[in-house]
Amino acid sequence: MTAIADPLSKIKIGDSYLIYGADIYLANQYSNRIRARLQAKEDLEVIIVYADETKSAALNDALDSISMFTSSKLILIKSADKFLKRELDTLATYFNHPLENQSVVIMAEKIDGRLGSWKTIKEACTTIQCDPPRYAGDMKTWLQVELKANAKTMNPRAFEAFLARIELDYGTAENELQKLILLSYGRAEISEEDVTRSLGSTRSSAQSEIHKALGKRSLELTLSLLEKMLASDWEHLQIVYLLQKFFTSIRKIQLLRTKNISASEIAAKYVPELFQSQRKDFIEYANNYSLSSLEKVFDALLELDWQLKSSPSDTYTMLLDMAIIRIIQS
Numbered sequence: 001m002t003a004i005a006d007p008l009s010k011i012k013i014g015d016s017y018l019i020y021g022a023d024i025y026l027a028n029q030y031s032n033r034i035r036a037r038l039q040a041k042e043d044l045e046v047i048i049v050y051a052d053e054t055k056s057a058a059l060n061d062a063l064d065s066i067s068m069f070t071s072s073k074l075i076l077i078k079s080a081d082k083f084l085k086r087e088l089d090t091l092a093t094y095f096n097h098p099l100e101n102q103s104v105v106i107m108a109e110k111i112d113g114r115l116g117s118w119k120t121i122k123e124a125c126t127t128i129q130c131d132p133p134r135y136a137g138d139m140k141t142w143l144q145v146e147l148k149a150n151a152k153t154m155n156p157r158a159f160e161a162f163l164a165r166i167e168l169d170y171g172t173a174e175n176e177l178q179k180l181i182l183l184s185y186g187r188a189e190i191s192e193e194d195v196t197r198s199l200g201s202t203r204s205s206a207q208s209e210i211h212k213a214l215g216k217r218s219l220e221l222t223l224s225l226l227e228k229m230l231a232s233d234w235e236h237l238q239i240v241y242l243l244q245k246f247f248t249s250i251r252k253i254q255l256l257r258t259k260n261i262s263a264s265e266i267a268a269k270y271v272p273e274l275f276q277s278q279r280k281d282f283i284e285y286a287n288n289y290s291l292s293s294l295e296k297v298f299d300a301l302l303e304l305d306w307q308l309k310s311s312p313s314d315t316y317t318m319l320l321d322m323a324i325i326r327i328i329q330s
Contacts, residue, residue, distance in 0.1 A: 011037045013044075013072045016095070016104040018122055020081075020111050021130035025171035030128055031076065031105055038074055038103060045070040052082040056090045063094045063104070072101040081108035085117075092117035095124035133168045135272035142170060143177070150181055151188070158192040164277040165199040167207070206232070211246055211278075215285025219328040223321060236308055236316040243327075244301055249274060251294045253286040289330075296330035 011034055019027045038044055045067040049059065067073045083091065091106070098104075106125065111118045133139050140163060147153060154162065162180075166173045179198050184190045206229050213221040229239060249271060256266050267279040274282055289297070304323040308316055 014100050016125045018106045018125035019128045020108040023130045023132045026130040042072045043070045045073045047075045049077045051079045056086045075104045077106045080106045088117045092120040136275040154190045158195050161195040250286045293330040297327050300326040
C-alpha cells in the first residue's frame with residue numbers, strides 16, 4: 001500500500017512493517033504512529049537498530065532475544081538500505097519464524113526488489129511506500145487523513161484555501177496544519193478565516209505572487225518580489241527551482257495547445273501538478289509566452305543555475321536580477 005492512502009487503522013503486535021521511500025518526514029510520521037499505537041495497547045520494550053552501525057550477530061540477538069521486563073517488543077530498524085548482504089540476509093531469515101509478541105518496523109529510503117532478501121522482507125511485512133507528493137491530489141488525500149486523525153473538519157472553502165496556499169511538501173503542510181489546529185482550539189471545524197489568518201503570509205503566498213508577476217511579465221513587480229523573498233531567507237537556488245517549475249508548467253500548456261487541446265481539457269486532465277485553483281491562472285499566463293520565447297527562458301535559467309554554482313556568493317542577487325530581465329524581455 002501507499003502511505004497516506006491507508007492511515008494504518010489496524011495495528012497489532014506481531015505484525016511487521018516495511019516503510020520505504022524518499023519522503024523522510026512521511027516515513028517518520030508513520031513509524032511514530034505505529035510505535036504510539038502499540039505503546040497504547042501493549043507493555044512494550046522499544047529497541048532502535050541503526051543499520052550502518054549494526055553487524056549480523058548483534059542484529060540476530062536483537063531479533064531473537066526475549067524481553068526480560070515487558071511482555072512484548074518493538075524493533076525499529078533505521079536506514080535498512082545500508083545493511084550489507086550478510087545483515088540483510090539475517091533480517092530476512094528472521095521472517096521465516098517471526099516472534100508472535102514482537103513487531104519489527106523497517107525503514108529504508110529505497111529497496112532493491114530484485115534481491116531475494118528484500119523480496120522475503122516485503123512479502124512478510126505490511127508495506128508502506130512514502131513518496132513525496134507529486135501533485136495536488138496527493139495533498140488532498142493527505143489533508144483528509146490528517147484532519148480525521150486530529151478530530152478536525154474543514155468546510156469546502158477552507159479546504160480549498162488551505163490547499164491553494166501550501167507547498168507540495170508534507171512536512172511543511174503538517175507544520176501549517178498544526179498552527180491551524182492551535183488557532184481553532186475549542187472548535188471542531190477549521191474555518192476559511194482561520195486559514196487566511198494563518199497562511200496569508202507564508203512562502204506559498206510569496207510563490208503565488210511571483211507566479212502572477214511572471215505570468216503578467218511585470219519586470220518591476222517581479223524584481224520587487226524577489227527582493228522580498230531573499231529578505232525572507234529564500235535561497236537563490238530555491239528561487240531558481242521555483243522559476244523552473246513555473247516555466248515547465250507554462251511550456252507544457254503551450255505544447256498541449258499545439259495538439260489542439262482546449263483550455264478546459266488542459267485544466268481538467270493534463271496539469272495535475274497544479275492545484276485546481278491555479279490551473280486557470282497558469283493557462284492565462286501561458287498566453288504571454290510563446291514556445292520560441294520559452295526556449296530563451298530556459299536558456300537563461302540553465303545559465304543562471306550554472307552561474308550560481310560557480311560564482312562568488314556576493315554576485316548571486318545581481319545574477320538573479322539579470323536573468324529575470326532576460327526572461328521578462330524574452
